[in-house]
Amino acid sequence: MRNLSVSRDRLGWWLFVVGLGIAMAFVAARFTGILVLGVFGYYATRPISRRMSRLVDSDRLAATFTVLVVLLPIFLLLSVLVVRAAQRARQFLNGSNTVSLLGQLPSLDSLSSVQRQQLRTLLSDPTALLSGRGGALLSNSDLILQVLSSTFNAILVLGLALTLAYVLLAKDTGLADAFVELVGGRETTTYAYAAAVDEDLESVFFGNLLFASIMAVVAVVAYWATNLLAPQGLQIPLVLVLGFLTGVASLVPVVVGKIVYVPVVAYLGFQALRSGSGGITFVAAALVGYVVVLDLLPQAVIQPYVSGRHFDMTLLLFAYILGPMALGWPGFFLFPILFVLVLEAVRIVLPELLHGERPRPTAELDLESGTDPVNERDDVPEAAGDNAGDIATSDAGDDSADPQTGGDGASSGSD
Secondary structure: OHHHHHHHHHHHHHHHHHHHHHHHHHHHHHOHHHHHHHHHHHHHHHHHHHHHHHHHOOHHHHHHHHHHHHHHHHHHHHHHHHHHHHHHHHHHHHOHHHHHHHHHOHHHHHOOHHHHHHHHHHHHOOOHHHHOOOOOOOOHHHHHHHHHHHHHHHHHHHHHHHHHHHHHHHHHHHHHHHHHHHHOOOOOHHHHHHHHHHHHHHHHHHHHHHHHHHHHHHHHHHHHHHHHHOOOOOOOOOHHHHHHHHHHHOOOOOOOOHHHHHHHHHHHHHHHHHHOOOOHHHHHHHHHHHHHHHHHHHHHHHHHHHOOOOOOHHHHHHHHHHHHHHHOHHHHHHHHHHHHHHHHHHHHHHHHHHOOOOOOOOOOOOOOOOOOOOOOOOOOHHHHHHHHHHHHHHHHHHHHHOOOOOOHHHHHHHO
16 A cells, blocks of 8 residues: 555546646746747857856856847847838838839830729838738837837847856756756766757857857958958948848858849949949959858858767758748757757667667767767766776776886896
8 A cells, every 4th residue: 555655646646746747838938939949049049158267256146248249239239220220121121222123124015004003002112011001900009019019029038048158157067967866876877968958059059159150250350351452333331231231141151142142243243244344354253252252161161160070961951941941030049059959869868769778978970970978078977987997907907008107017036
């Protein structure tokens, strides 16, 4: 009866824990954006925070410095550049050049006069679509309320993500120790899997942040140099915004900056055709320069240098592209996390499960991708113990064979 009572107690606690897990999963699903943005901020800046903690000898001060000096300026810069780009796009759409270009498009001949007039109205005054003159049902007051609500939600998401990143940076050592105790030690498969995932996420996100920052600076210099050397009538607008967007686009493997510099070249070509000053040659030269400086050299030199490990670029490409398609902007951060979780599960856990054996903290598959939890981390006791045992055995063998120190040498001396 006592054993039956204990079993019921354990079953009751398991049901309670599972219920809590389901509740937490529901909450996490509702706030996916905050969680993935906070996790990205943590892994992208953890090397910086740890280096600062060695200087100031305080995890909290280092985390505060990292959040305020690194993460917050990045988020603020992103917000300012997005607003600036939206304002410039509105000015461009409100300009007379767009309407005159609209009249030159042959495809508009198939539209009725009413449809052409509505299209011209929307291009000359895009706010008409939201104010109701373009057929929408929103009033000006509703529009203002929606803008205020969106702004408040964005500030709330960024603030909570920064707070989550700070908590993880300041308390990651304590959380790691609690996790080791929970899973039963560092020699377990659970710890090996978590350690490999932890290292891989830092490698991906910190490498991404560093690579994007470098590419943004390089792109700004390239676009500024283009404006400096361009003939009369050829100019790239919003150099800072386009440079920042090029850095963000470089996060997507293979794509790098193509998604930004190709439209820039197309815009320069359109300006050259309109001006008729023979600037096509310069546009072609600019395209070649962009391919070399913003595409080939970054992938061949910069990206391998700043990335801690090599991952399959095709899989990462699908993760970065399919993520936003499936879940919006949170998917851009969530899908790479899922990619790392699946990769390490396949490498560390799945082979032993398929063979019917107990999972061990070793990597049985492709060691060219991801982190080897034994060889790459010096805090796994098995790795240190095995190496120490090998060294001790080797030393013992050397000593026994050395005629100068004991063993055979002592025997020959006595003989």
